[in-house]
Amino acid sequence: xxxxxxxxxDELESGPWPSFVSDIKQEAANRKxxxxxxxxxxxxxxxxxLLGQVELSYKEKETHWKxxxxxxxxxxxxxxxxxxxxxxxxxxxxxxxxTMRVAQPSGKYYDTKFLRTLCDIWDLRGSGLxxxxxxxxxxxxxxxxxxxxxxxxxQLTHEMKNDLGGSGSNLRTPAACLGMSRCEFACYNTQDMxxxxxxxxxxxxxxxxxxxxxxxxxxxxxxxxxxxxxxxDFAVIGTWKDDIKIDQEKxxxxxxxEIKPNAGAHAGRDWGPFNIEKEVIARCPSQCxxxxxxxxxxxxxxxxxxxxxxNTMPQALHIGDExxxxxxxxxxxxxxxxxxxxxxxxxxxxxxxxxxxxxxxIEKIWDWWMExxxxxxxxxxxxxxxxxxxLLEATETPAMPCQVKNPRTNPFIFFKESEVPGGWTHDLKxxxxxxxx
Amino acid sequence: MADxxxxxxxxxxxxxxxxxxxxxxxxxxxxxxLFPDMKPREVKKILTALVNDQVLEFWSSxxxxxxxxxxxxxxxxAEGED
Numbered sequence: 001x002x003x004x005x006x007x008x009x010d011e012l013e014s015g016p017w018p019s020f021v022s023d024i025k026q027e028a029a030n031r032k033x034x035x036x037x038x039x040x041x042x043x044x045x046x047x048x049x050l051l052g053q054v055e056l057s058y059k060e061k062e063t064h065w066k067x068x069x070x071x072x073x074x075x076x077x078x079x080x081x082x083x084x085x086x087x088x089x090x091x092x093x094x095x096x097x098x099t100m101r102v103a104q105p106s107g108k109y110y111d112t113k114f115l116r117t118l119c120d121i122w123d124l125r126g127s128g129l130x131x132x133x134x135x136x137x138x139x140x141x142x143x144x145x146x147x148x149x150x151x152x153x154x155q156l157t158h159e160m161k162n163d164l165g166g167s168g169s170n171l172r173t174p175a176a177c178l179g180m181s182r183c184e185f186a187c188y189n190t191q192d193m194x195x196x197x198x199x200x201x202x203x204x205x206x207x208x209x210x211x212x213x214x215x216x217x218x219x220x221x222x223x224x225x226x227x228x229x230x231x232x233d234f235a236v237i238g239t240w241k242d243d244i245k246i247d248q249e250k251x252x253x254x255x256x257x258e259i260k261p262n263a264g265a266h267a268g269r270d271w272g273p274f275n276i277e278k279e280v281i282a283r284c285p286s287q288c289x290x291x292x293x294x295x296x297x298x299x300x301x302x303x304x305x306x307x308x309x310x311n312t313m314p315q316a317l318h319i320g321d322e323x324x325x326x327x328x329x330x331x332x333x334x335x336x337x338x339x340x341x342x343x344x345x346x347x348x349x350x351x352x353x354x355x356x357x358x359x360x361x362i363e364k365i366w367d368w369w370m371e372x373x374x375x376x377x378x379x380x381x382x383x384x385x386x387x388x389x390x391l392l393e394a395t396e397t398p399a400m401p402c403q404v405k406n407p408r409t410n411p412f413i414f415f416k417e418s419e420v421p422g423g424w425t426h427d428l429k430x431x432x433x434x435x436x437x
Numbered sequence: 438m439a440d441x442x443x444x445x446x447x448x449x450x451x452x453x454x455x456x457x458x459x460x461x462x463x464x465x466x467x468x469x470x471l472f473p474d475m476k477p478r479e480v481k482k483i484l485t486a487l488v489n490d491q492v493l494e495f496w497s498s499x500x501x502x503x504x505x506x507x508x509x510x511x512x513x514x515a516e517g518e519d
Binding site: 067068069070072075077078080081082099167168169170207208209210211212213367370371373374375376 | 464465466469476477478480481484485488489494495496497498499500501502505
């Protein structure tokens, strides 16, 4: 029988969706049964207390977690988030219930040994409750107590050769799509870049000195499987400069119905015969494609790399050969001023090891933001407050038309007096000779 | 940058002690203002050295991080972490 009645939480189990309440109840029952006969290092009934506290919060419509904490592992200023109940006598199992963030393997490639070891550590020293994965992409271990932190850290680093992730005003755990390991669209080696930058910026990951959080994400192509453009302060998105490669014979095979569009991804129902005009040409956002019945042509100068045609006919179309990445800055979720997508800073940059070109841009942004950013201000907010032009100056990037998303409505870029012939003054007499009043 | 000096550490500790009646936790930027001739990354090295000396400690809400003197404020005692 449950330790506390939880009628409001129980209702959350009734819908068609997976329920975190069911998951917590399942693990609570498992801990009680203790089939592995573990010497649990935190209270066995912590999850029942968790359910009790969440039920109380639902009832009273206010949280019973205190705000933050001082706990961590020695020398690290991130990776552990102190969580304390403000009703410790009522729910002693969650009096301290800290969260740990653990770096996920690049591209989220796991082997069973890794997962088993992680679960073994967390069953013994934590609540057994995990969040795979947090919105940053890291492994989130929910619920442990202070004496366990160093023990868990030792096991993570020594037995698993892994590390804590980022939290607080740190560089957050970088995330990459699986890139070249499986995907033919990858324009650069996302996993390698993610790993190298993680190793190079250990100090920024573990010792906080930024005004607020800072996230890197690496997408191999504009399909954006880790949503870098929407979810990272610094997004590196693979792209190419030259033409999309076209195999005209394969295009004809798609048109003739010999090859399934979208690699058969929409085979769940009958959508009728493939229609290249409707499904590819008309859906091109910049209308840069033409099909004359026997030949497909693409005007590269107008292509915005939306990936739709390549995704629809992957055997006929392929990314170009001159590959690199586009850098976008400033995406964030809605806290101040609403959600913001990244803005193009550098339309094309080479992605060759050791990624010095990329690191140079990152460090210039950091230097600027650390000096100019207000407390708890994301770089996208600093950019918006001080203008995109200031970011261009800080990163020594020339202004380019491709940085303007909507001319006249978001004039990020202004001319300086020194850039305008004659400055802000002009010869009024000469002007009036040309223009009547 | 040269090694962190005792004098630099003392500037931070004195600042925190001077403010201890009003506040116990401070943002990183508050310390940068104490060293107008230094870059933020150099100031960070002083703070890191003080954390390693266990003079300072981090406080984190999960989304943001602050620095304070170890054991200062109500939280350490209330949560049994001192």
